[in-house]
Amino acid sequence: MTALLTVADMQVTIGPVTPLDGIGFTLDRGEILGLVGESGSGKSLTAMAIMGLLPLSGGRVSAGSIRFDGTELTSLGEDAYRQLRGKRIAFISQNPMTALDPLQTIGAQVDVIGTLHFGKSRAEARRRTLEVLTQLRIPEAAAICASYPHQLSGGMKQRIVIAMALAGEPDLIIADEPTTALDVTVQAQIIHLLAELVRERGMALLLITHDMGVVAQCCDRVAVLYAGRLAEAAAIDPLFAAPAHPYTQALIACIPRDDTRKGTLAGIPGTVPAVSAYPPGCRYHPRCPQAQDICRTTVPDSRPRPSGVVACHFPGPTNG
């Protein structure tokens, strides 16, 4: 059986630069895939590519393929793409404020999904809105519908954005750092909520984050990006038990655990290179403590690791 979403060897070109290269992963219904990496590693561009929004920034998928439920998206026209977005593929952005219009009531904004995409009457759309808000366990849904964004807490606003995504009954939700701006308690609530929806309704969720803690707590599988390339992809348990790529190891070590001794948290020295300054060979080599000569000259091929792949000349012990 083929997966709902299959991205294979995808390359993205924007003007003179090639920010993404050789990106590949699969995502199935009822599954949560974490897409992780530091700022600038290519997570949002990957999401834009799947959503067909690259032309907005003058970019395109220049090689590889994106298959969604049997359809090749890279050759899809804009009209067909518009049908897909908001209906079958929904997007949740990091900042709920950019997704909500401050001048319209919450109800009016969620209703639009029903009237615009599904040709419902306003009364029908409102009924559906109340249904979705109630399913998201938003108390006093009717009162919330009548309020404006500035009257709601950050966590409530983000739940409304999720409601807007769900109102279209999508097959795939792409959530770009949906909880980074929120309190940990609210973050836990929202992540729970998303995970539950995925399991109950058999939707697929591509969860973009830079936090391996979030990944460990709610994803089924993870794809780790670094400087526009796939570093490692695997199922959660084997990946955390034996991360093979030094970058994956470093990302995991960034989050203190109960047994992390004081003074041992180090972070990852240096920063992700700019697109115009991607180094030759393995792009992680300038920051990698294990780099050898070959890493500086030769791009590592993807090789299999337990339940996944890793692109490293000297992958760590994968005794899992």
Added chain:
Amino acid sequence: MAEPLLTTTGLTRRFTSGGGLLRRPRSMTAVRDVTLAIPRGSVTGVVGESGCGKSTLARLVLRLIEPSQGRVGFDGADLTALPAGELRRMRRRMQMVFQDPYSSLDPRYTIAEVLAEPFRVQGERVSRDAIDHLLSQVGLAAPMAAAYPHQLSGGQRQRVGVARALALKPDFVVLDEPTASLDVSIQAQIVALLERLKSELGLTYMFISHDLGLVRYFCDRILVMYLGAVVEELPSTEAAPRHPYTRALLDSTFSPDPALRRRLVALKGEIPSPFDLPRGCAFAGRCPHATAHCRDQRPELAGEAGGHRVACFHPL
């Protein structure tokens, strides 16, 4: 315990807002009766959800705003009674890293100018080397000095904010969620940097965060705030939480360990409005252990500042 560097006694701050022709002004207590002691060379963590009064407490402690009641003592002096001139001199020893990297950097100045500013205010000259050093301390490349804030990512901007606060090598630094907007990789870098600077320069920190996992790693003692009040003081990071709210915060942290998945428990319900606090314990509405007594009476934070204090009728 040696003489603490900073103390507060009954520190309280009320805000009044609204009020016009037809509306009565509403009043709320952003910080309520906070008594604490911060030992020299320690890292005191302050945790709690958005709006619980962490930043207000920070501003009160540095006397950037005036308290409605209560006092702040710094190195033996009563900060709340200090005349303007002496306060200014004291301020050099106390710095703050702000929460918002966007509004805290002036868009008209280059990064070099931003970092030279604290020196200039003190009438000191600063070398290009010193600027470069500050930049490299926070993980930024030297050419960054010529850039303007809008050319930097949010993370890079916040690193500049950290560098600026550390420029004058203060004794006491209030870190108001310095890593909230940063990648975890950079967060870990900054925390490591702060740890190193602390031991090199003998700094004392007040570290504000909503991430109890991070606070437990970085801090020696922890104050947990809920709706303006300290509900628990943990004298060490090993101390087991006794307040159900502290427990809930701990259960909301995302550990990078899939084996701990079952433990992640989401706290139910929303924080009540600070303008309309319930009668009894402010946490009662979300607390799995609340009784009629909790809804009727407000529990006090009993005990001595520095010990294990908890404001709960049914501590765990």
